[in-house]
Amino acid sequence: MSIVENTVNSSPAIVPPARDPRQASWQDSVKDAVRDPVELCRLLSLPNSLALAAARVAGNFPLFAPREYIARMRPGDVGDPLLRQVLPLEDEQADVPGFASDPVGDGAATRTAGLLHKYHSRALMVTTGACAVHCRYCFRRHFPYAAGPKSPAQWAEALKEISADGTLSEIILSGGDPLMLVDAHLQELARRLAAIPHVRRLRIHTRLPLMIPSRVDDALIAWLRGTRLTPVVVIHANHARELEGPAVDALARLADAGVPLLNQSVLLRGVNDDLDTLAELCERLVDLRVIPYYLHQLDRVTGAAHFEVDEKRGHELVERLRSRLPGYAVPRYVRETAGAASKTLLA
Numbered sequence: 001m002s003i004v005e006n007t008v009n010s011s012p013a014i015v016p017p018a019r020d021p022r023q024a025s026w027q028d029s030v031k032d033a034v035r036d037p038v039e040l041c042r043l044l045s046l047p048n049s050l051a052l053a054a055a056r057v058a059g060n061f062p063l064f065a066p067r068e069y070i071a072r073m074r075p076g077d078v079g080d081p082l083l084r085q086v087l088p089l090e091d092e093q094a095d096v097p098g099f100a101s102d103p104v105g106d107g108a109a110t111r112t113a114g115l116l117h118k119y120h121s122r123a124l125m126v127t128t129g130a131c132a133v134h135c136r137y138c139f140r141r142h143f144p145y146a147a148g149p150k151s152p153a154q155w156a157e158a159l160k161e162i163s164a165d166g167t168l169s170e171i172i173l174s175g176g177d178p179l180m181l182v183d184a185h186l187q188e189l190a191r192r193l194a195a196i197p198h199v200r201r202l203r204i205h206t207r208l209p210l211m212i213p214s215r216v217d218d219a220l221i222a223w224l225r226g227t228r229l230t231p232v233v234v235i236h237a238n239h240a241r242e243l244e245g246p247a248v249d250a251l252a253r254l255a256d257a258g259v260p261l262l263n264q265s266v267l268l269r270g271v272n273d274d275l276d277t278l279a280e281l282c283e284r285l286v287d288l289r290v291i292p293y294y295l296h297q298l299d300r301v302t303g304a305a306h307f308e309v310d311e312k313r314g315h316e317l318v319e320r321l322r323s324r325l326p327g328y329a330v331p332r333y334v335r336e337t338a339g340a341a342s343k344t345l346l347a
């Protein structure tokens, strides 16, 4: 089973009754996201042949892109770096040795359903399989989300594990994208985690502030500020153009609320594998009060080989970034190695 079976369309757990109009609006954006490659190509004035290929190769990880994100793509440009992240290409069907369905050892790190524990002091909860966008290079594109918890009640086992392990001071909400869950659900999870005395921080890994910026609404800010846990939000931007328009306001709301903001990017061929693009991304992040945290070497997941950048080239790019930007604006270039005690530093 793949990520798609859990998208907002098919999972009743994340389509609650609308409460306030603002919250309805981000959920409307999810419902209104583009799933049909023909429509995507029409919106961007691209040849229909691309759409036909996309439909043919997408398989069980279909196109999924919100209109707020598509609005930042350049019409008529097949090589647009934002488009490349979402458009299924025939390249995905290449069977490349070394690429696998679980490249980072998530299976072996699963402690109980939905709880991954790889590193000392922090564990990661796979809260949902739903995302606001389907990134073609996603390392969890083949993750068995269906086996994981779906509702707050089903978290009991994971919470018991966390309670029993006094070394865990930080819990990471991941997915999928945890901000695809409604605030009531997230707040309940945060409340239960806050009741565990040794848990001190709550980290959220999300693309929502960039993909559907209206997700950063008053209710989200309120529960983030209201929890005893120190919140940390890690966004995922790969290109400076993702940090435009309403995304700027969403990040400002989080920063104004005092939430530390970090960014992780993936080094992607044809998206951000050149010095000017990376430098602009990092500077733009810092201008928006987001610290560039990680630049990931691509995880070698089946279907993503065409995004891979040679490690030597990555190393060179990061060294050159270092001679251009303030030290804090240069991300750590890392690779995830199954079984290692941390991400592996490459530069």
Ligand SMILES: *Cc1c(COP(=O)(O)O)cnc(C)c1O
Pocket (backbone or CB within 6 Å): 109, 116, 117, 118, 119, 122, 123, 124, 172, 342, 343
């Ligand atoms: C990447 C990852 C983390 C976070 O690692 P940091 O270096 O703290 O950012 C934690 N748990 C799992 C399972 C991960 O894959």
Ligand code: SF4
Pocket (backbone or CB within 6 Å): 130, 131, 132, 133, 134, 135, 138, 139, 140, 141, 175, 176, 177, 207
């Ligand atoms: S990279 Fe993140 S947002 Fe993109 S599909 Fe994967 S889990 Fe979802």
